[in-house]
Amino acid sequence: MSTAVTSEPVLTAQHLSLAFGGLKAVADFSLTLRAGALAGLIGPNGAGKTTIFNLLTGVYQPDQGEIFLGKQRLNGLKPSARAKAGMARTFQNIRLFGELSVLDNVRTACGVRAKSGLVGALLRTPGWRAEERAITERSMDLLQTLGIAGRAHEQAKSLPYGDQRRLEIARALATEPKVLLLDEPVAGMNTQEKHAMRSMIQQIRVDFEVAVLLIEHDMGLVMEICDHITVLDHGTTIAAGVAADIQNDPAVIEAYLGAPDDAASEGADGVA
Amino acid sequence: MTIFLQTFVNALALGSLYGLIALGYTLVYGVLRFINFAHSDIFMIGAWISFTFTGWLGWSTGAPAYALPVILVLAMGFCALLAVAIEQIAYKPLRKAPRLNVLITAIGVSLFLQNTGVLKQVFGTQPQRMPSLVNDHVMFTLAGVGVQFVDVLVVLLAGALMLLLQWMVFRTRLGRAMRAVSFDERTASLMGINVNQVISITFGIGSALAAAAGLLYALKYGSLKQSADATWVLLGLKAFVAAVIGGIGNVRGAVAGGVLIGFLEMYGAAYLSPHLKDVYVFVVLIGVLLVKPSGLFGKAVVEKV
Amino acid sequence: MKTLAERTAAQRPNVALTALLSLAPLAVGVIAAFLLQAVLAPAVGPFYAKLVLDVGIAILLSVSLNIVNGFAGQFSLGHGGFMLVGGYTAAYLTYYGSIALWGTAEIHGGFMEGGDIFFMVACVVGGIVAALAGLLVGLPSLRLRGDYLAIVTLGFGEIMRVVIQRTGDVLPVAEAKQKGMLGSLTNVGGSLGFTDVPQYVSPTPWLEKTGHAGIFFTYIFVAICVVVAFRLKASSNGRALLAVRENEVAAEAMGVVTARAKVTAFVMAAFFAGIAGGLFGHQSTLSPSELGFQKSIDIVIMVVLGGMGSISGAVLAAIVLTLLPEALRNFSQYRMIIYALSLIAIMIARPQGLFGTKEIWETTWWRRLFGRRTKAEAP
Numbered sequence: 029m030s031t032a033v034t035s036e037p038v039l040t041a042q043h044l045s046l047a048f049g050g051l052k053a054v055a056d057f058s059l060t061l062r063a064g065a066l067a068g069l070i071g072p073n074g075a076g077k078t079t080i081f082n083l084l085t086g087v088y089q090p091d092q093g094e095i096f097l098g099k100q101r102l103n104g105l106k107p108s109a110r111a112k113a114g115m116a117r118t119f120q121n122i123r124l125f126g127e128l129s130v131l132d133n134v135r136t137a138c139g140v141r142a143k144s145g146l147v148g149a150l151l152r153t154p155g156w157r158a159e160e161r162a163i164t165e166r167s168m169d170l171l172q173t174l175g176i177a178g179r180a181h182e183q184a185k186s187l188p189y190g191d192q193r194r195l196e197i198a199r200a201l202a203t204e205p206k207v208l209l210l211d212e213p214v215a216g217m218n219t220q221e222k223h224a225m226r227s228m229i230q231q232i233r234v235d236f237e238v239a240v241l242l243i244e245h246d247m248g249l250v251m252e253i254c255d256h257i258t259v260l261d262h263g264t265t266i267a268a269g270v271a272a273d274i275q276n277d278p279a280v281i282e283a284y285l286g287a288p289d290d291a292a293s294e295g296a297d298g299v300a
Numbered sequence: 301m302t303i304f305l306q307t308f309v310n311a312l313a314l315g316s317l318y319g320l321i322a323l324g325y326t327l328v329y330g331v332l333r334f335i336n337f338a339h340s341d342i343f344m345i346g347a348w349i350s351f352t353f354t355g356w357l358g359w360s361t362g363a364p365a366y367a368l369p370v371i372l373v374l375a376m377g378f379c380a381l382l383a384v385a386i387e388q389i390a391y392k393p394l395r396k397a398p399r400l401n402v403l404i405t406a407i408g409v410s411l412f413l414q415n416t417g418v419l420k421q422v423f424g425t426q427p428q429r430m431p432s433l434v435n436d437h438v439m440f441t442l443a444g445v446g447v448q449f450v451d452v453l454v455v456l457l458a459g460a461l462m463l464l465l466q467w468m469v470f471r472t473r474l475g476r477a478m479r480a481v482s483f484d485e486r487t488a489s490l491m492g493i494n495v496n497q498v499i500s501i502t503f504g505i506g507s508a509l510a511a512a513a514g515l516l517y518a519l520k521y522g523s524l525k526q527s528a529d530a531t532w533v534l535l536g537l538k539a540f541v542a543a544v545i546g547g548i549g550n551v552r553g554a555v556a557g558g559v560l561i562g563f564l565e566m567y568g569a570a571y572l573s574p575h576l577k578d579v580y581v582f583v584v585l586i587g588v589l590l591v592k593p594s595g596l597f598g599k600a601v602v603e604k605v
Numbered sequence: 606m607k608t609l610a611e612r613t614a615a616q617r618p619n620v621a622l623t624a625l626l627s628l629a630p631l632a633v634g635v636i637a638a639f640l641l642q643a644v645l646a647p648a649v650g651p652f653y654a655k656l657v658l659d660v661g662i663a664i665l666l667s668v669s670l671n672i673v674n675g676f677a678g679q680f681s682l683g684h685g686g687f688m689l690v691g692g693y694t695a696a697y698l699t700y701y702g703s704i705a706l707w708g709t710a711e712i713h714g715g716f717m718e719g720g721d722i723f724f725m726v727a728c729v730v731g732g733i734v735a736a737l738a739g740l741l742v743g744l745p746s747l748r749l750r751g752d753y754l755a756i757v758t759l760g761f762g763e764i765m766r767v768v769i770q771r772t773g774d775v776l777p778v779a780e781a782k783q784k785g786m787l788g789s790l791t792n793v794g795g796s797l798g799f800t801d802v803p804q805y806v807s808p809t810p811w812l813e814k815t816g817h818a819g820i821f822f823t824y825i826f827v828a829i830c831v832v833v834a835f836r837l838k839a840s841s842n843g844r845a846l847l848a849v850r851e852n853e854v855a856a857e858a859m860g861v862v863t864a865r866a867k868v869t870a871f872v873m874a875a876f877f878a879g880i881a882g883g884l885f886g887h888q889s890t891l892s893p894s895e896l897g898f899q900k901s902i903d904i905v906i907m908v909v910l911g912g913m914g915s916i917s918g919a920v921l922a923a924i925v926l927t928l929l930p931e932a933l934r935n936f937s938q939y940r941m942i943i944y945a946l947s948l949i950a951i952m953i954a955r956p957q958g959l960f961g962t963k964e965i966w967e968t969t970w971w972r973r974l975f976g977r978r979t980k981a982e983a984p
Binding site: 530 | 942
Binding site for chain 3: 126139
């Protein structure tokens, strides 16, 4: 599975920590993603997975630790600057531009690579026209790739749930990312849709030469497609490695199923 | 020194009024998370309806001793009912709508109240003089400054109402329900709190306080401009500024903010320039919002992603 | 997949055609403005010509406010304030400037001669000064959202109004000559208003010494503003604004610099509001009380009614809400009540405004009425 993985790291997170008030949301999180990697981030609810996405994309700034995209240090940069640097994401609780058309959702994200500015747009210079056509062309191709080109002119909010998730991915890819963060891409999908999404993610990783980091509750999917998996619990990394190792790791089993041999003490320290 | 003391008395009276109105903004914000733009109009109606009731009861020329409490109760009750009706008709259908829509609706309500007020069948376009319900006189003299009975009345009554509200919010079942709804509406409803009822009651209480402020304003300043006059909006806005400076949603902050704004305006007018008294308030508002958007006593809110 | 840069490089737009397409709408606008002035105005007489003029200024205001409120979703209640800034700047320039240049505050020269050009430039300068004010007000919007921003913009408008009210009387010609332009900076009329501004924007028949082509001037700016709004909406910059309105967190994550987008919206809107103020200020006396909170609310009503983001909707609402009071003259005391109730009703029944983000010709009922299926609709 790890055929596309080369040695060059694109995303490096070192010792990230974040606390909300007294609550440690993330503690000492480290991760290296190499070009073309497909890695997974799993853990029980509230383990801090989405918080890590928020740290990587700049919604939150870490209390400690450093984030690099290639050689560029991302600490302190706003989300928009990180998107420009090559970081793209989808949202677990879908955040589309609901009133806009499906096509415009993607075109908006293409804007981050646009060169011509406001003056070009207002004067409609030849350069602006060329770019605008290219934006539309590329956006339609992206919708084609994700299989929702037929709905390009519908309002994003009117799409069925599964298509909204696909649109989130198309929109993220439109920013021409080096790293793509997918937050529960198959949540709420049926088996058939999950299947399609799985092959789509694998194809995207190759076609777009992008490193993918995936948060997912569907364990089967993560185990099947990820080269590397990190398991979180209460903000700490409790295991990291390939699927086979993770599956047999006692700490992981405990985090998911509860400790097998201390049922008696559950009342005492079984509180999450 | 005389100027300083005189200003102090005026500032305290005005600040108490601002505080009373600010409480309404803050209470409604607490449960509904939106700025009730029409609150200043409830204040205006509170003043005008006090005038109207006084006329109906035949107290325009001479009022008995019990006139003030009667008018106070009538005005507060009227405005509370009016506000509950407004809430049911205009705001309730928008519970799930974006906040911008609710804000625009509130502006609509505000315009409606103002322009209904100027109809000749309602309050009319002529300014009126509020008859004095109490026998105003210089109560005592302090370092050469005669303290008017009306000023003392305004401060004491406003203070009493504020204390009553404090007690209600922090010591009663209703207050606990209000705080629960303010903290988390969904959970509150799961805990068996009738959220709609709490919201209605909160609207009613806030508006009753505004009505009291309206009556006190009428007593202290005497003249009532027509209901669509910018004076009312401006007074309401300054009270709103008080709520924001105090940290909107914070009951004690609203009172503190009100007094602060009263002092700022009065001392600014006395010592800097009386013409710019409206400017100070907004300059301070913009300053506070830029430095600490959650207000001086407010907590910052982090948006969940 | 090919990147945007590669695809852009592959495009070969026809430069001549592009230039033509770029200028055509403006040329049409100028011709339309000329026809309104030269044909329509004399045909309908001064009373209705004044309405045509008012409609033009209203369009300028609602279309520009739509950029902030409709596109970017930032609730501004300060449009009256920007008008005030632009209007006073322009009026100051034409009044004291005319005195400095020509020794009189009368209209100078004939149609599109020195005075007219000077007046147009003064309006644009008014727009620029208002845009600077927009920058100043836009900056807090970076930290504030929704209701708070509304209050700050409103506060700005009030501050401007109070400051203008404290200025000194307008100086008569002789004194103005003596004190010079800089010396008379604070003499813009105070609460009485800026009197004796040369009345370049007058509905009276044009090409006469006494009254100039107000409708023509106004609609040239209207044309520019409408074209700018449409081009903005159909560009990356405009989509960025809409994205900010729809979901700020997602917009930022997709590389939209939300701070810059918001400030851009404020600056552009304020620019046109300033120009509108300039036009407004050269009709008769420019008075600070006319451009207060109430004016801002009037413009907000137009935008909300027309649809938050719909340019054609904003234009239509500006026309209807300017003409309606004339039609309802006998019910004038009920007018604001009707406005208020329709505002509430629209917010409850159609929260996006009558047309939402759609242009009128993109709505379902328009297509049903006029039948032609567009390319966009084809499956």
